[in-house]
Amino acid sequence: MNLKLFSLSLAFTASLSAQAQHVMDVNTKKIGAPVSSTMYGLFFEDINYAADGGLYAELVKNRSFDFPNPFTGWDISGKVTLKNDGPFDKNPNYVRLAPSGHRDKHTMIENHGFFGMGVKGGEEYRFSVWARVPNGGTAKLWIDIVDNATMSDDQKLGNGSVEVSGKEWKKYTTVIKPKRTFAKAHLRVWGDSKVTTDVEHVSLFPAKTYKGRENGLREDLAKALEDIHPGVFRFPGGCIVEGTDLETRYQWKNTVGPVENRPLNENRWHYTFTSRYFPDYFQTYGLGFFEFFQLCEDIKAEPLPVLSVGLACQFQNGEDAHAKMDELQPFIDDCLDLIEFANGPVDSKWGKVRADMGHPAPFNMKYIGIGNEQWDDLYFERLKPFVAAVRAKYPNIKIVGTSGPDSEGKMFEKGWKAMKEQKADLVDEHFYRNEQWFLGTAPKDRYPNCGALRYDSYDRKGPKVFAGEYACHGSGKKWNHFESSLYEAAFMTGIERNADIVEMATYAPLFAHVEGWQWRPDMIWYDNLRMFKSVSYYVQQLYAMNKGTNVLSLTMDKKPVAGQPGQDGLFASSVFDNTTGEIIIKVINTSKQPQPITLNLQGIKGDRTAETLTLSHNGSMDDENTLDQPEKIKPIAGSVQCVADKKQTVLNDQLPAMSFRLYKVKK
Numbered sequence: 001m002n003l004k005l006f007s008l009s010l011a012f013t014a015s016l017s018a019q020a021q022h023v024m025d026v027n028t029k030k031i032g033a034p035v036s037s038t039m040y041g042l043f044f045e046d047i048n049y050a051a052d053g054g055l056y057a058e059l060v061k062n063r064s065f066d067f068p069n070p071f072t073g074w075d076i077s078g079k080v081t082l083k084n085d086g087p088f089d090k091n092p093n094y095v096r097l098a099p100s101g102h103r104d105k106h107t108m109i110e111n112h113g114f115f116g117m118g119v120k121g122g123e124e125y126r127f128s129v130w131a132r133v134p135n136g137g138t139a140k141l142w143i144d145i146v147d148n149a150t151m152s153d154d155q156k157l158g159n160g161s162v163e164v165s166g167k168e169w170k171k172y173t174t175v176i177k178p179k180r181t182f183a184k185a186h187l188r189v190w191g192d193s194k195v196t197t198d199v200e201h202v203s204l205f206p207a208k209t210y211k212g213r214e215n216g217l218r219e220d221l222a223k224a225l226e227d228i229h230p231g232v233f234r235f236p237g238g239c240i241v242e243g244t245d246l247e248t249r250y251q252w253k254n255t256v257g258p259v260e261n262r263p264l265n266e267n268r269w270h271y272t273f274t275s276r277y278f279p280d281y282f283q284t285y286g287l288g289f290f291e292f293f294q295l296c297e298d299i300k301a302e303p304l305p306v307l308s309v310g311l312a313c314q315f316q317n318g319e320d321a322h323a324k325m326d327e328l329q330p331f332i333d334d335c336l337d338l339i340e341f342a343n344g345p346v347d348s349k350w351g352k353v354r355a356d357m358g359h360p361a362p363f364n365m366k367y368i369g370i371g372n373e374q375w376d377d378l379y380f381e382r383l384k385p386f387v388a389a390v391r392a393k394y395p396n397i398k399i400v401g402t403s404g405p406d407s408e409g410k411m412f413e414k415g416w417k418a419m420k421e422q423k424a425d426l427v428d429e430h431f432y433r434n435e436q437w438f439l440g441t442a443p444k445d446r447y448p449n450c451g452a453l454r455y456d457s458y459d460r461k462g463p464k465v466f467a468g469e470y471a472c473h474g475s476g477k478k479w480n481h482f483e484s485s486l487y488e489a490a491f492m493t494g495i496e497r498n499a500d501i502v503e504m505a506t507y508a509p510l511f512a513h514v515e516g517w518q519w520r521p522d523m524i525w526y527d528n529l530r531m532f533k534s535v536s537y538y539v540q541q542l543y544a545m546n547k548g549t550n551v552l553s554l555t556m557d558k559k560p561v562a563g564q565p566g567q568d569g570l571f572a573s574s575v576f577d578n579t580t581g582e583i584i585i586k587v588i589n590t591s592k593q594p595q596p597i598t599l600n601l602q603g604i605k606g607d608r609t610a611e612t613l614t615l616s617h618n619g620s621m622d623d624e625n626t627l628d629q630p631e632k633i634k635p636i637a638g639s640v641q642c643v644a645d646k647k648q649t650v651l652n653d654q655l656p657a658m659s660f661r662l663y664k665v666k667k
Contacts, residue, residue, distance in 0.1 A: 022567075022597045024556050026574050028583055028667060029603035032551035033500035035575055038231035038302050040544035043469060043506035044292070045238030046283060047269045049516035050509070053114030054526065056287035057218045059125075059204040060111050060187060063284070065093040066264045072280050078107030078191065086200050087130065087169040090254075090263040094200035096134070097141075097191030107191035110146075111202065115515040116184030118528025119145055119157060124207035126214065128173040129189070130200040130260065131164045138165045139195035144188040145178050145204075157182055164197055175207065183528045201260045211298060215259050215286060220531050221511065224524055226299040228541045232504045233301040234369070234468060235292045240283075241306050241372040242313045244268045245321060249308045252338055255288025256353055262288060268313070269518055276518040290354065293342060293363045303342070304400065304504075306369035307335050309382050314374055328382060332389050335368060339394050367398045373430055373469075375404030375411050380418040387422050398425035400466055407431035408449055420462045426503055428468040438472045438487040439590060440563055452494030452562035452571055458501050467495065467505035471521055471536070480521040482633055482658075483621035485535035489660045490588040492543055493573035494562060499551050507540050514627065525627070532630035538615055542635060542662055546584045548575025554585065561587075568595060570655075576667070585663040589655040599651040604667060605644055610651055612638040616659035635662075 044050065052058065061073035070082050070093055079098035086094040097107045111117075119125060125145065133139045141162050146155040160174035178185070187204050191197055209216025210223065225233075236250050243249030248266040255262055262285035270281030289305065296303040310323035310331045323331060337350050342365035344351030354360070370386045371379055383401060390397055401424035403415035419427045433450070436442040440451020449457070455465065472484035472491075488507070495502050512522035523537045554561060554574040561572035569591035575584050583604075589595045613635040617623045625632050642651045642665060655661055 022556065022570060022595055023600065024554055024561060024572055024597060025600045025602060026583065026585060027553040027602050028576065030553065031576055032553060034550055035496070035499040035547050036231070036503045038504040039495070039499065039502070039547050040540060041230040041232030041234065041301060041504055041506045042225060042228065042510055043234040043238075043508045044236065044510050045508070046236065046240055046267060047238065047509055047519055048512035048522060049114060049281070050511035051287045052282070052284055053516060054511050054513055055217050055221050057205050057209045057216050058284070058286055059113050059117040059206075060202055061114055061280070062111075063203050064088070064091040064201050064260070064264075065095055066091045067280065067282060073112050075110040075112075076108070078105055080107060080109060083198065088200070088261040090261045091201070094198055096196060096198050098196045099192065099194055103193070106193070109189050109202075111187045113186065114528070115513065116149075116528055117145070117187060117204070118183045119178045119181065119185045120529065121178050121180040123177065125158070125176045125178070126173060126205045126207050127160060127176055128171060128201075128203045129162065130169050130171050131162070132167055132169045132198050133164055134167060134196060134198055136167050137195060138163060139192040139197040140164070141192065141197060141199070142190040143174065143176065144190070145176055145185050146188055147182050147185055149184045157185055169200070181529065215291070217287070217291070217295065221524065221526060222295065222298075224531065224533060224537070225295070228537070229545050230299060230301040231544065231547070232304050232367070232506065233292070233296045233299070234304040234306060234506055236289075237306065238372060238469075238508075239313055240268050241308055242268075242311060242374075244316055245312045246308075246310075246323060249312065252289045252305070252307065252334065255285040256290050256341070256357065259286050262286065273518045278516060278518070281516075289338070289341070290357050290359070293365070294359065297363060302367060303363060303365050304367045304369060305338060305365070306372050306400075307331070307338065309371035309374065309379060309386060311371065311374050311378060311382065314378065319378065322378065323382075325381065328385055332386055335370060335386060335390060336393055339365065339368065339390070339397060365397070367400055367426075369400040369402075369428060371402055373402055373405045373428075375402075375415055380422070383422060387424070400424065400426045400428050401463075402428040405430055407433065407437075408447055416462070424463045426464045426466040428466045430469040431467075432469070432471055432473050434473060434475045435484065435487050438491045452491050452497075453560065453564075455494055455498035455501055456560065458498070460501055464503040465501055466503060469506065469508035471507055473521070477622070478520055479624065480525075480534035480536060481622045481624045482535050482617040484521065485539050486588065486590060486615075486658060486660060488536060489539045489542075489586075489615070490563065490571040490590050492539070493571045493586060493588065496543070496547070496573040496575060496586070497551060497554075497560060507536060527627060530627045530630070532625045532627055534625055535615070535633050538634055539660065542613060542615065542660070543586070546575075546586070546662060546664070548577040548584050549579065550576045552576050552583065563590065570595060570597070581667050583665045583667055585665075586660070587655060587663070588660045589657060591657060593657050595655045597653055597655055599653075599663070601642065601649040601651065601665065602647075604649040604665070606649060607644050608642045608649065608666060610640045610642055610663045610665045612640055612664075613662045614638060614656070614659060615661075616656050621658060
C-alpha cells in the first residue's frame with residue numbers, strides 16, 4: 001500500500017475517532033408520549049395573493065364589478081354602462097353592453113386577471129356569465145381568450161360564444177380550449193352588434209381544478225398541500241380575522257351560500273406595506289368557509305377556523321375602535337353558529353346551509369380559535385363570555401386562545417396566565433425570529449426561552465401549545481434560502497421531543513405570488529402557470545410524513561440533542577411509528593463541518609438497513625428553489641447499514657455540513 005495514502009487513512013480514522021463524542025442513545029424499549037395527529041399542519045392567510053389570484057382558481061378579477069372602482073381589472077370600449085340593480089343583492093352591480101350603432105365599432109369588456117391569466121394550450125377552460133336581454137329576444141356574446149402582449153399574428157388563443165335569451169337573469173356557460181400556453185392572457189367579452197345585453201359575474205375557471213370542482217381550487221397548489229399530509233389546517237388568517245377595522249374583519253357568514261352573492265371585502269393587506277402596495281387587493285370570498293372545510297376533508301386535516309373576538313387590529317387601533325363588552329353577542333353568535341354550520345344536523349338553521357351547499361354530512365370540527373394574536377386585558381375580558389358560551393353549548397369543542405404577538409416577555413407571560421385561568425385548551429404562540437433565536441443562541445436576557453429547548457421547561461399542567469405562526473427570518477435575508485429552513489428543522493426537534501405539551505404547529509405564511517408578494521419568506525411560491533416548493537416546505541413535509549405515533553428518548557451524554565455546549569451544532573429527535581413498526585430519527589447538523597455520529601439503537605439487535613432522506617444545499621447556504629429550478633433542493637433518498645454489537649444495533653454515519661438527515665429503521 002502507498003505509504004502516503006496509508007498515512008492519510010490513519011489520519012482520517014484518527015479524526016473520526018477524535019470526534020466520536022457524537023454518540024446518541026435512542027431508547028426503543030420505552031415508548032414515550034403520543035404524538036398528536038395534528039402535530040404538523042398548515043396555516044392559510046389571504047396575504048401575497050394567496051386566495052384570489054392564488055389557491056382559488058378563478059382567473060377573472062372583479063368578476064361582479066363590485067370593487068370600489070367598478071372597472072378595476074377591466075378595459076371597456078363602445079357603449080358600456082354600469083348598473084346597480086342586479087340579481088344578487090350583496091353584489092348589485094352589472095354592466096350593460098349596448099350596440100355601438102356602427103358596424104366597425106364594437107362594445108367590449110376585457111379583463112386582465114391577476115397579473116394576467118395563465119392558460120395552457122389544449123386544456124379546457126369553463127367560461128360562465130349571468131346574463132339577460134333587457135328588452136327581450138335573443139343576443140349573442142362572443143368570448144375570446146387573447147394574447148395582446150406579444151407580436152402574434154392572431155391575438156386569439158381560443159374562443160367561444162353563448163346565446164342569451166329573455167329578460168330574466170340566467171347562467172350561461174361555454175368551454176374554451178386555448179391553442180397554446182400563455183401566462184399573461186386576457187379575457188374579452190364582445191357585445192351583440194344589434195341587441196343590448198346585460199352581464200354579471202363574468203367567470204373563467206380551468207376545468208382541471210383540484211377534485212374537479214366548478215368553484216374549485218388551483219390543482220397544483222392544492223395538491224402541494226395534500227402532499228404534505230398535514231394534521232391540521234388553520235384558516236382564514238391571521239390579521240385578516242381582525243381587519244384593519246371591525247367593518248373589514250373577516251365574517252364567515254358572508255363567505256357561504258351561492259358564490260355569486262358573497263359580498264366583496266377589503267383585504268387588510270392591500271395597503272399595509274407601502275413598499276409593496278396593491279390597492280386593488282380585495283377578497284371576493286369565492287374561497288369561503290365551505291371551501292375551506294371541504295379542503296380540510298380532502299387533505300385529511302383537522303379544520304381549525306379562527307374567528308373575531310370583537311377586536312380590530314390592536315397594532316392599528318385605539319380602544320374606541322373595538323366592540324364594547326355589551327356589543328359582543330353577535331360575535332359570540334358567529335362562533336356558535338359556525339359550530340352548527342360545521343357539525344349541526346341538516347334540520348338546524350346553519351346545518352341546512354351546509355347541506356344546501358352539497359355537504360349534508362357534518363365536517364366534524366373539533367377546534368375553534370377565538371381571536372388572533374391579541375393581548376392584554378382588552379382581549380382577556382372579551383374572551384371570557386365566548387369561552388362560557390362555547391363550553392355551555394358545545395363542551396367537546398377545543399378552544400384555542402392566544403398569547404399575543406411575542407414569544408416571550410411580560411405580555412406573553414400575562415397571556416399564558418390568562419389562558420390558564422380561562423382554561424383554554426390550547427394557546428396559540430407566534431414567533432418570527434432570526435437564526436440565533438431558532439438555534440437557541442440568542443441573548444438569554446432578551447430571549448430566555450428560545451431554540452429547541454423552548455418547550456422542555458413548559459408547565460405540563462396547563463393548556464397545550466399551538467405554535468400557530470413561525471418562521472426563521474434571517475438577519476438581512478428575509479427570503480426562502482436554505483440556511484433559515486435548516487434552522488427551522490433544528491428547532492422542530494424540540495417540538496417533536498415535547499409532544500406531550502405541543503399539540504400542533506404550523507409554519508407561516510403559506511402562499512405567495514411572485515408578482516404579488518408583500519411578506520416573505522413563504523412556503524409555496526407561484527406565478528400564473530408554475531409553482532415551486534421552498535426548502536421550508538420540504539422541512540415541514542419531512543416532519544409531517546414522519547411524525548410517528550410516540551416519542552422515543554434520544555440523548556447525548558444523557559442530555560437532549562439541541563445544539564447544547566459540546567454537541568457541535570447537532571440537533572436530534574426520535575419517534576416510533578406503531579403503524580409501520582419503524583423507528584424514525586431526525587438529525588440536523590447546523591455546523592459548517594461534516595459530523596460523524598453514532599446512533600445506539602437500544603432495544604434492537606441484529607444487522608439491518610436504515611433508509612435515509614437527506615436535505616442539504618448545493619453549494620451555498622443562500623441556495624433556494626425557484627420557478628426555473630423548482631427542485632434545486634429537495635430530499636434525496638439513500639441508505640445506511642446498521643450493525644449489531646453485543647447489546648444493541650448501532651448506526652454509524654457521517655452527516656454533511658449544514659444538513660438534515662432522516663433515518664427510518666424497522667424495529
